[in-house]
Amino acid sequence: MKLELGKVHVKDVQFGDCTKIENGVLYVNAKELEAEVLSDDRLIGCHIELARPGESVRITPVKDVIEPRLKIEGQGCVFPGVMGKVAEVGSGVTYCMDGACVVTVGKIVGFQEGVIDMTGPAAEYCPFSQTQNVCVVIEPKDGLETHVYESAGRMAGLKAATYLAKALADQTPDETVTYETKPLLEQVAQYPDLPKVGYIHMLQSQGLLHDTYYYGVDAKQIVPTLMYPTEIFDGAIVSGNCVAPCDKVTTYHHEHNPVIEDLFAQHGKTLNFMGVILTNENVFLMDKERHSDMTAKLCEYIGLDGALLTEEGYGNPDTDLMMNCKKVTKRGTKVVIITDEFPGRDGKSYSLADLCDEADTMISCGNGNIVIHFPAMDHVIGMQDYVEMQIGGWVGCKYDDGSFDAEIQIIIASTIANGFNKLTARGY
Amino acid sequence: MSKKIVHYINQFFAGIGGEEKADTAPEIQEKVIGPGLAFQKEFGEDYEIVATVICGDNYFGSNIEKGVVGELLEMIKKYEPDGFIAGPAFNAGRYGVACGTIAKAVQNELGIPVVTGMYVENPGADMFKKDVYTIETKDSSADMRNSVPKMAALLKKQIEGQEVFGPAEEGYMERGIRVNYFHERRGSERAVELIVKKIKGEEVYTDYPMPIVDRVAPAPPLKDLSTAKIALITSGGVVPQGNPDHIESSSATKWGKYSIAGMDHADKADFMTVHGGYDRAFITEDPDLCIPIDALRKLEKEGKIGKLMDYFITTTGTGTATNNAKRFAEEYVPMLKEDGVDAVLLVST
């Protein structure tokens, strides 16, 4: 399967009469975009705000972040099974709006999610402090059931991204990257002397606000399966996760999965990238046994010498992480884990919720319990009334001048556990 | 004005004497003594060791309950020091525990920077490395020349408010505190590099070493309790009146074995508790609460258990280093086996 990703660089975002990209500037017709989002009768309000790197702007609460992409050649659409027909994606040509994002903002549930600061100390931790953000601020109908509202919020972001992506149609990409994975036996034959490496991608699948969708299907319903890596670049995986901002794998992070990008970067050089095994993080212990068995079996079956293993979340997923690591290793495939850490406020407790002897090679994406100061910003997109109730905040963490203290786990994707960032931790 | 430092050493490094002088009571002298000379040289002109506190290792160990730490703190406080050094203790176990204890107390009570140093296997290291900066030394005082500059540098950095780097840069034992930093490469890129190395069998690293869990497989169940010989073991610090073997009231370094032959219960005339970690009033009044000889004799009479072993084993659990606890068991388990003990009742407090 071969995909050409055409990157159209976006260096600025502005409101305009029609939605288009010109000389690297994305112009957004806010009225049209609002109408598009409001076509969902579960929402009664929507307005668009723009946030650019370096501006004194805070965005909160954030539900999801999405990069607009458009299918130019090949079957299917971006976000298959959600924004269009269920049809296999990952082949042909796809354009992406490199440097611009849709950020879905608004109250999600009683407790709240996530902060993006466009400047200041917190900006260092957040990948979306460096992107041109089109913020879709939504307001739900009163009394909407929580599951229904979660779905409405998720769809609002995907709709906005799909709307903006249309502006890519007439563009010429500034940069093109081609990714290819061949059918198993051909792929083995292409680089017979290089170690065969795969990627075990664990999808969040614990329940409401803890879900992920693969071709529109709730990931807790899947059994471990093989995926061509390029499927993910076309939005085959969509985030429905909205608890624990710091290690939330946003839809943007699925589209930009760093493990897949970096495995492709070494493909044919130091390793032979064989493909992705998708599995989940179910809470039913028998599912865990069964799915970790199947994951280990697939690794053996396709002959992997080594695999990278990532999780999303803390607690229950750590058990899947360790079970996968143990079983895959025992079956003859070497494992490197990528994870983030929660050692408590004093940094002294054990960082994960589970352990095994085989987890001897781990990359840390940082300690989420570190407290930093968030200075006041000139403008807040959304509302920061709920900081004391947001994950990472506490009663009394807010000051009168609009600044507050909080653990960095309040920052969207600050310790994202797939190695997207440079943040890491060491023992002192 | 130069910064003031107080230095803690034991009777040996003070030149008072060895084991025979280990009961030396605390004293403070307004001069630089023993290893202090090397520290003073290392510190340079801006620092002055204004006093040296000396205490015998045994005196320290057996007077923790009686307030030796508070007594030493009073002595130290008087000088209003800017920093405090304890040791280095190298491989001297009791000295290491004393250094860790007093350094932690000074840090917490006086709120000034402290540093100590010892060998990694010194029980004091395990007990205090998480709380106070502990420079890793070799196992003998021959390492003084290497240890002193590291300890002095680390103390100066703290006093001057400079950034203290990681264990590898500064030479202290890892305190187990997870600290963030920005690497020059993103995590996924490092992970991809690691997996290739791991497959090739090359050397790899881990950002986060797994804690070592000392798992003990549960023993198979007894076949027949009614014929089993049962021994009683406690970490509750119950000892014969007078504590003949001087078992410490916390951070124990030894255990004791005492007869209960012929006793139908544990009488307060025979037993006391030295444990420093709970309110002793109840067990002082009724030692059976901790070593339930009364209940076990009853079971023995009823034929529910075969026989109660005619001695019990005791130590103090509070603050006791895990490597000491492990050593205790390695010492007495062969004896229990030899005496035909089938099972033990472990009573904690």
Next chain:
Amino acid sequence: MTKMYKLVTNNRKAFLKYENHAYIGVEFLEEQDYLDVLIQTRDRIYTGWHLMSHPQASNLKPNQCPYKTILISKGRAAEDFVRDVELIESSISAYHKFTKGMIPPCWNEKALDDFQTVDLSVVESAVNSSLMRQMMLSNM
């Protein structure tokens, strides 16, 4: 007849939904906290029950969500006894790790209601798993 499955919970929503369930009983720890649910579950494990759902299910950490519901069984086991003990004990240590030195947020009614919904949804992803449904149907 005692039911083979049981929810240990301090979540009223879980109690109300399952109090008359055919296969699953509810031990409702009204007015008790997250830690009480863990401790009660641990005590059940020591008396022959087995964990069916992960005690640290949900990304919401113990200082973030006041509700906890755990599915256990007497008769069916996913893990051996030692592993069950390990999982429940480590969830108790995690509770202490996240509450020590941390001030809990002050939740309003709406937040508490949503926490109940999320907690229920998470345990229901165990209850509704295909294998669990088959086991209940075939009375296993």
